[in-house]
Structure formats: C-alpha cells, structure tokens
Amino acid sequence: xxxxxxxxxxxxxxxxxxxxxxxxxxxxxxxxxxxxxxxxxxxxxxxxxxxxxxxxxxxxxxxxxxxxxxxxxxxxxxxxxxxxxxxxxxxxxxxxxxxxxxxxxxxxxxxxxxxxxxxxxxxxxxxxxxxxxxxxxxxxxxxxxxxxxxxxxxxxxxxxxxxxxxxxxxxxxxxxxxxxxxxxxxxxxxxxxxxxxxxxxxxxxxxxxxxxxxxxxxxxxxxxxxxxxxxxxxxxxxxxxxxxxxxxxxxxxxxxxxxxxxxxxxxxxxxxxxxxxxxxxxxxxxxxxxxxxxxxxxxxxxxxxxxxxxxxxxxxxxxxxxxxxxxxxxxxxxxxxxxxxxxxxxxxxxxxxxxxxxxxxxxxxxxxxxxxxxxx
Ligand SMILES: NC(=O)c1ccc[n+]([C@@H]2O[C@H](COP(=O)([O-])OP(=O)(O)OC[C@H]3O[C@@H](n4cnc5c(N)ncnc54)[C@H](OP(=O)(O)O)[C@@H]3O)[C@@H](O)[C@H]2O)c1
Numbered sequence: 260x261x262x263x264x265x266x267x268x269x270x271x272x273x274x275x276x277x278x279x280x281x282x283x284x285x286x287x288x289x290x291x292x293x294x295x296x297x298x299x300x301x302x303x304x305x306x307x308x309x310x311x312x313x314x315x316x317x318x319x320x321x322x323x324x325x326x327x328x329x330x331x332x333x334x335x336x337x338x339x340x341x342x343x344x345x346x347x348x349x350x351x352x353x354x355x356x357x358x359x360x361x362x363x364x365x366x367x368x369x370x371x372x373x374x375x376x377x378x379x380x381x382x383x384x385x386x387x388x389x390x391x392x393x394x395x396x397x398x399x400x401x402x403x404x405x406x407x408x409x410x411x412x413x414x415x416x417x418x419x420x421x422x423x424x425x426x427x428x429x430x431x432x433x434x435x436x437x438x439x440x441x442x443x444x445x446x447x448x449x450x451x452x453x454x455x456x457x458x459x460x461x462x463x464x465x466x467x468x469x470x471x472x473x474x475x476x477x478x479x480x481x482x483x484x485x486x487x488x489x490x491x492x493x494x495x496x497x498x499x500x501x502x503x504x505x506x507x508x509x510x511x512x513x514x515x516x517x518x519x520x521x522x523x524x525x526x527x528x529x530x531x532x533x534x535x536x537x538x539x540x541x542x543x544x545x546x547x548x549x550x551x552x553x554x555x556x557x558x559x560x561x562x563x564x565x566x567x568x569x570x571x572x573x574x575x576x577x578x579x580x581x582x583x584x585x586x587x588x589x590x591x592x593x594x595x596x597x598x599x600x601x602x603x604x605x606x607x608x609x610x611x612x613x614x615x616x617x618x619x620x621x622x623x624x625x626x627x628x629x630x631x632x633x634x635x
Pocket of ligand 1: 298299300384388444445446447448449450451468469470471473488513514515516517541542543544561562563564
C-alpha cells in the first residue's frame, strides 16, 4: 500500500508504494485513512526519533477514517463505521499518513452523524489530552498525570475512577457553574481550545492566555476572558489578579511553554483553598519541573504518547485504562453537540503533500485552525 515513511531519525518524509498492509490483532480494527490532523509531535518524532519503536516509521496520529477490517473480539465497530481518535504514536502500522492503519478498539471514538470526517480529524488528540486532566475533574486522581518527582497528597487512581468522572460529567442543563476560575495557558491552540470547551462545560470560568489576535478563538471555545502571554510576567500576574480576584487553584499549560510563569501565577495570585493544595498540569512532559518549596503545588504531566502501549509497564497500562474510560463520556459529549469540533483547514492533498503540510503547520501561520491532510 502507499504511504509516507521516515527512514531514520532526522530523515525526510518519502512517499512509498510498497508498504505492508497491517492486519488487526485481537481488539483492533484496520482503518482506511481519510483525513489526518497534524500535531507538533510529528516533527518531534521525525527529527529526534524519540517515541518511535521501529524504522522506517509512518507518522501521523490524529485519525479519521473508515473501518475496513475488524480483529477478533471487536464489538464496538463494524466494517463501514467511521472512526476517529489518536492512534499509537511512533509504532509501525499505526501511523495515519498511509492508506490503512491500525487502531485499538477501546481507544477509538465512533464518529457521530453530526460530525464530518474532516471535523473528526481535529478531535482525537485535543480531547484525549484535555479530558483526563485532574484539573478539570477533581475526583480523577491518576498517578499517570502526576510528576514522579513532585510530592503530592493525591491518591492514585482506583476503580472508582469513572464514577468520579461521571460526577463531573457536564450533563445538559445540570451543570452548575462553579464559583472558581481555571487558567489555561496557550488557550488558542488545538489542545487549548478543546481544554477550554471541556473546562467551561465543567462549570469553570476560564481565563485563557494567547496572542491577542487569537483571543476570539478562546472566547468562542468558552473562555470568559483572555490575556496576552507576551506581556511582561508582572503585568500578566496583575491582570490575572484583577480578573479572578485570586479565586483559582488550577492552571493548565496547554501550550507546553509556560511552566515557570504558571508557578509564579499560582504562588503570587492564587488565594488557595483550605487545604492549601494548588494544581498545575502540563502538556510538556519533557522539561524538568519541580514545585517551589513550601508551595503545595501538585504537578501533573500529560503523557498521551503512552496511548496503546499495553503490556509495556504499569504506567503505560494505567494511561491506557484512563484513556479507555475517558472515551465513553467524551464520545457522548461530541455526539450530543456539547463539544464542538474546532475550525480546520486542509493544507495537503495526498501523500505527496505530507512533508510540505507538516512544514507549513510548523511555521505557525495557520491562525488557530487545525491543519489537516486529506489522505485518501
Ligand atoms: N505531552 C503530551 O502527551 C502532549 C500531547 C499533545 C500535545 N502536546 C504538546 O502540547 C503543545 C500544544 O499542542 P497543540 O496541538 O495545541 O499546538 P498548537 O495548536 O500549535 O498550539 C500551540 C499553542 O501554544 C501557544 N503558545 C506558544 N508559545 C507560547 C508561550 N510562550 N506561552 C504561552 N502559550 C504559548 C500558542 O498561542 P498563540 O498561537 O495564541 O500565540 C498556541 O495556543 C505542543 O507543544 C505539543 O507538542 C503534548
């Protein structure tokens, strides 16, 4: 079959027509790739080779396609269903930049009729990164998202996890507004826009940081207010204070660029609560981080790269379990129209365009729209 491969770390994308067509194992499906979203992780893996388990590799992970074959034990999907989600990252056979790729049944979403195949390609990564964050769901306390180095009073996840999520699940007309702000740094990005939708559906008032030209994207996603992350930090801190009155204990760094400012915001602006605990979650799972002394800040790292890594260790197993459980309410929120797909733009048509589309995405010139490649 056809696709786009990377031969080794740092090698360019190359179109190939002799790739082996994968076969679904138990609880997997084979998907005809229709559209793929582009994410920063593509260039990260292509240039560094990190997270890649075998070469040559086909990249692309934000999937939207049609099920063409089902493996043993699959009950959720049948041939002809439209499917979307985040595939295993860096594992040969799973990349979306090829004609057919594998997906794990329990880690994939079924596309509802109110979402187009293009829109579906915007959803997988953004939703799965945002949703399991303990920031939005205080009862959801998974060690997966807890920095191993950070001291934390949080317990590890128990089997009551999904019930915990259920309590927080925003049902139409029943979501009571919390008298609490949540700060999302990098609110205009793909992760940031979905995180903002989920947080505001969960009742938080969201204050998002972004470039001023993208403020409207944040407010459209549900943010009550925005600020410019390029202003001097003292100015950001005083803006946050005047907007929130210090009534927040949670900061989500959706853009993976704001660990140090976030610590400053939590230490200097947040009034805290009775137990003193404050919470910081980040999509940056590579930089060293530690909470300032005596700050009681819990640090959580998002590790979507562990998706589908069954049998590779207890942390990976735990990630898979958390994500499997997250799929259920998320699928419902999308089908009910409560989570709306973000704006998108097709910037590549076919395999020949993958390399230039990724380059264009990396240039940051797309104005807050999700970049898509039309694969089939
Ligand atoms: N750890 C994981 O499992 C995981 C999973 C998915 C994504 N990620 C990482 O998460 C990050 C965001 O992904 P994405 O898909 O949302 O990317 P994206 O759509 O390109 O968005 C990037 C966002 O970061 C903002 N930003 C850039 N520099 C900033 C700064 N100095 N301070 C605050 N915000 C800043 C941008 O704001 P403006 O455009 O408004 O300037 C934009 O909102 C990426 O680094 C990605 O690699 C990690």
